[in-house]
Amino acid sequence: MAILDVTDLTTRFRTDDGIVKAVSGVSFSLDKGKTLGVVGESGSGKSVTFLTLMGLVDKRHAEVSGSVIFDGDEILGLSSSRLRNIRGKRIGMIFQDPMTSLNPVKKIGWQLEEAVMLHNDVTKDEARRRAIEILKEVEIPKADTRVDDYPHQFSGGMRQRVMIAMALINNPEVLIADEPTTALDVTTQAQILRLMTKLQQDHEMAIVMITHDLGVVAELADDVLVMYGGRVVEEAVVDDLFAKPEMPYTWGLLGSLPRLHVTSERLEQIPGQPPSLLHPPRGCAFNPRCAYAFDRCREELPELRAGAVGVDHRFRCHLADEDRARIWEAKKATLEREGSAA
């Protein structure tokens, strides 16, 4: 049963230089208690998609269309007062940089209590008790004294725990995590991810994990959306995506993953830059960087379609099924050869 059902979500920003097509016709659905990984480079529209559905894009400059059904109700275009009852209560959100995401002049406790008191009719004392409780739950040592500290007295990893605590304090049904581990060092990343998995089970919530790190996706996600140039270019169950990616951009992403047992000197990279969303290329947004692009790719936008594998695995590519199968087999063989040569 889907808790979040997004159809044809589109976000355009009016700027002085023209219209930026940040998100174009994104659809997906998220089931209760599941984890959706959303992967893509910077500027692929992954963050804007979720800021849009939370109503957090600047209305004065943004044009939004499509549909977002949350727990059976349309929430796109809801008045900001109605939307506020959902934000922070039924959908929590955490952001990339814990160093700047907490108000530097307010105590941690104050910021947590604010989250409680915005949505619940409780006294300050009860809110404080709840704040300490949730800090303990995200494994912050000496929670009952640290609640009176300011953000700058916490390390980056601890601050991200506080952010998670703040997002979870009202037991939301969905947690949107926008690159929650990108700004942290590797050991802290692992701790935060483990904590999130544990909390997901305790709170029975669905998680949207926005990331550019396929490793995180492989570890946590049930389903994956790959985004490029403001569009979904491939969607699949996580195992299918890693076993048989169906389009060249995803191949590039997998090829650029560092592998421990591989000794080749350089990581593979996708040549070129992400497309401009102000003046996107004609046809497939990936065609200027795609090694397999042909005339049709430069003219016509490929539809999101299912291939031979099944209806749940969909992708945008004009290449014929047998061509893609052949190219992927060859690519996989190269990747494995490099692996076994080590």
Next chain:
Amino acid sequence: MVQFLIRRIFWAFFLFFVATIITYIIFFVIPSDPAKIACGTHCTPEIIAHVRKSLHLDLPIYQQYWIFLWNLLRHGSLGYSFANGASVDSIIKQDAPVTASLVFGGAIFWLSLSIPIGILSALRPRSVLDRGAMLFVLVGISAPAVWIGLILAYLVGFKLGWTPIAGYCNLIPGSGVASCSGPAQWAYHLILPWLTFMFLFAALYVRLIRANVMETMSEDYVRTARAKGAGSSRVLFQHVLRNSMLPVVTILGMDIGLALGGAVFTETVFNLRGLGQELISAAGRDDLPVVVGVVVFATVAVIIFNFIVDVAYAWLDPRIRLTT
């Protein structure tokens, strides 16, 4: 904290010496004869020589400076006016309340205008209000104080007759030389000078506040607050304002400190016998002790207000408390 205070006090003394020494040097460089002016119109060269000796003007500059320092440190006295022998201490004691009334009242006026306008134009950039405010800012920055003061005195004071054109009344009865007194008269006489200050400073502050609020609005923690479900007024008052007021506090402290040293133009236009007017007339008659007295007062005012800014900063921003 102790180390911070010691450093502060050291800097205060350093500033004090630099300011007073420069004042002495400037006076020494200007070709003038204060003794002649002090003596009056019917003076024989013998009397002038006598006056020069009694005012220590025959001594080299470093000895004159030394005498000033000695009097200040040993007797706590800023000396006596060359022109009329009045004690500089009492002159400053008399003038300071006038200037202080002008500056603090003016600050309340300009802040109560610029804070709401600055915030509103930041929240609605490019709106009619924002563009109107920017026009006001341009006029305020471009117009000289004298001009604004004269226009106000002419229109409001003379043509409309709503306020006095010039003059000052004591806030507390019997506390100064002015002939009238009482809070109502005091404020009534100061409305135009305050408005002049408001036009001058509000312009700068609207710009400053607008820029800071806009910058703070785009901070990550403001997005966090909105993601928590906080409404726009809560976001503004609880999350944006305190953070965006930090730079404003700095500038405000500097402006008040400087203005206390003499709001020369405004005081002249409205004939307020404050430190600014005193400084101008003393400079005109080469009355070194009075000029130095005002400089000392201004230096101390700037130092004190810088200190207040630091304390206010530490109170507003917990990150600073740790490092001081």
